Amino acid sequence: MHKGKGMKFVGDSRISADTKPNIPKDYSEYPGRTEAFWPNFLLKEWLVGAVFLVGFLCLTVAHPSPLEGMADPTNAGYIPLPDWYFLFLYELLKYDFASGPYVLFGIIVIPGLAFGGLLLAPFLDRGPGRRPHQRPIAVGMMLLGVASVVWLTYESSSHVDWEARAEANKPEPTVQVDIDKDDPGYAVFQDNCTSCHGDDLQGGASAPSLVGIDHSADEIKKIAQEGTGDMPPGIFKGSDEELQQLADFIVSVNEQAK
């Protein structure tokens, strides 16, 4: 580096007026087949990154991220479950020696020893040897730790029926529809349909909700007369004009719900 007298600066700044050569370092004298990160290694590394990204995006597209129904603090029957990488801690607290009167053992002593040991590993394993067989205690503890984490995670997750859980907690869009009870179709609806489909089209034990269906007016007319699924034919008793009013009414409610 140029020092002392004769230094030239750009304007009144502290930037040296000499331009430094913009050339990569020479690694030919380094041991082995050392290469430069830029550009030699990066040109290969980006390929690994691209393959990884494609795999990652395939996972993302194949499995949309789950979303359960909106949080309901009054839902007393819900069995909580943390994300998978906390399952081992969660499972640990189910053992007798880590719960009830010994809960401090489960939440402080065991995780504290494990994670504290991990943090301070370089000071606990001080020997000069780096190969695993030269430090059997450190390697043994780590294997024990990894085995317990894997075992606890397995124990915790093997009893869970993930598909049933996802099915039972599916999000329901909260569609709010104002039902126009003065609509002539609603009167027809009351005469023919409410006993099964409910006052607000919400459905009941024997019939599904009529909000959020995807039928045209003609299809609704046909179903009202001929039935579908568990619904027997001939439930609708009225004139053709009333049938049309009913179908238009149900379609109008569903348009709102969209």
Place this chain on the structure above:
Amino acid sequence: MLQKMYDWIDERVDITPLWRDIADHEVPEHVNPAHHFSAFVYCFGGLTFFVTVIQILSGMFLTMYYVPDIENAWKSVYYLQTEVAHGQIVRGMHHWGASVVIVMLFLHTLRVFFQGAYKKPRELNWMVGVLLFFCMLGLGFTGYLLPWDNKAYFATQVGLDIAGQVPFIGDWIKTLLAGDVSIVGAQTLTRFFAIHVFFLPGALFALMAVHFLLIRKQGISGPL
């Protein structure tokens, strides 16, 4: 043209040494999978960083729609998931990235551990790495609540109850995280959002900077 623009900036700012400092470093033979396939174990750290970048970018896009409020949080996520173009993919990247980054961190930690790469003079970098691991777990814990669905709510309640059982400072930790000793509600959501989006990423970036500076300074540990 580009060369002229570069020279114009370089003359005024002298960026060549800065940029050569970032670009110029050697990749020794024993960590290069092109020479020894088994050296792929050295990729886990880089892949962790790669997924972290994915998390930062996808998270930035998620906040364009997300509303940290108990009335609207779930609705905004549901809207993003069902109505927004590619919203499902962006949320999917953030959701799966959170899991993949833990897996990669775990593998990276095991590689460093079993190679004894944390031994003198690299003790400090190992500790920074373990702190990064804790940071990432904290991000996972706080991010889990944000969609405000049932699994998020009840898992967080369990987590906060566990924190509350810590002797002496349990209630204090719980209040700090949840905003109240017993209620998991509006304050909890905004606090978790702030922790997830500002506090922990800040700590993460600082620790990552130290982690990378130390690697550059000390070089990758030699072959076994």
